[in-house]
Amino acid sequence: SVRARWRGRIRGGPAEAWMELTAEQVNTFGASPSRLFLIDARRSGVPVAVYHRFVGEAATFRVRLASLVPILEARGPQMDHTETVTIFNDLCFVAPARLADPSIRWEEVDARSARATFTRGRETIAAELRFGEDGQLVDFVSDDRSRSSADGRTFTRTRWSTPLREPRAFGPLRLPSRGEARWHAPDGTSWVYIELELLGLAYDPPPP
Numbered sequence: 001s002v003r004a005r006w007r008g009r010i011r012g013g014p015a016e017a018w019m020e021l022t023a024e025q026v027n028t029f030g031a032s033p034s035r036l037f038l039i040d041a042r043r044s045g046v047p048v049a050v051y052h053r054f055v056g057e058a059a060t061f062r063v064r065l066a067s068l069v070p071i072l073e074a075r076g077p078q079m080d081h082t083e084t085v086t087i088f089n090d091l092c093f094v095a096p097a098r099l100a101d102p103s104i105r106w107e108e109v110d111a112r113s114a115r116a117t118f119t120r121g122r123e124t125i126a127a128e129l130r131f132g133e134d135g136q137l138v139d140f141v142s143d144d145r146s147r148s149s150a151d152g153r154t155f156t157r158t159r160w161s162t163p164l165r166e167p168r169a170f171g172p173l174r175l176p177s178r179g180e181a182r183w184h185a186p187d188g189t190s191w192v193y194i195e196l197e198l199l200g201l202a203y204d205p206p207p208p
Contacts, residue, residue, distance in 0.1 A: 001028040002095050005199040010041055010050070012150075014191040019043055021050075023196070027090050029098050032056065033120060035087050052083065057121055059083035061152065074152030082155070084123040085145040088116070089162055092129060092140055094175065094201060137176065139163050147183055159184035170201045172208070 006023040021041040028034045039050035049067045053060050059079045063072040091098045105117040113130045127142035140162045146155035160183060164176035177198050184190040 001026065001204045003202045003204075004094055005201075006196045007199060008194060008196040010039065010194045012193070019048065025090075027087070027095065029091075029095065029101075033087050033091075035083065035090060052086070054080075054083040054087060061148065072148070072150065072152045074148045074155075076155075078146050078155040079148070081123050081125065081144060082146045084118070084120050085125045085127065085142050085160065087120060088118040088125060088127060089140055089142075091118075092127075092137055093162070093164065093179065094198070095203075096137075096173075096175070097207070134167075136167050136174075137164055161190075170198070171203075171206070173201075175201075 004025040006025065007021065008023070009018040009020050011018050019041040021039050023037065023039040025035070025037045027036075034056075035052060035054045037052040041048045041050065043065075047066050049062075049064045051062045051064075053062075057080065058075065059082070061072070061074040061079060061083075062070065064070050091101075103119045107115040107117075109115055109128060112132070113128055115126060115128050117124060117126045125142060125144040127140055127144070129137060130139040130141070132138045141159065142161075143157065143159050145158065145160040147158045148155050160181065162179050162181050164179045166176060166178045167174050168177045175198070178196070179198075180192045180195045182190045182192050
């Protein structure tokens, strides 16, 4: 398992204001990887809690004002597929030792990129990983993630990427310390909806 702490900012759309955030995340790995990701942010001074949960076969995404009033809840098969992409992105970002797992199939694209196919339970997703000259991961691109509507009832398959930068030491590991997530429109435009800085990592068991 791995526990991560973050800070950054988030917004709901390209025309919306940014909200500062802190976040905590716990992932477990094995036959059925799980993911818990809790964001604490503020909108016009009001606390906003954003919670991703993927345990077993069901993924959920909830947003609540003041941690009490639900304003969005998403679930269902498309949510499960979307969050499988997110779990694989976590593997690449904060738990790269797990990339040798037999649930992942690899195909070379060119000297600095590879296509990976990842299976978790009944879901199989694909992504392209891109690397810099130093071998560090610099981007992750997938067409298997969906963006939910404002009420969480409908989903639209949309290209998703997470550019990464500023690698630094986290214990014995050297990993990117900053990243962002982008939605890419069919016309080629894109917009960033979250920016994150990795503050700390704790592994169980600790890496050698």
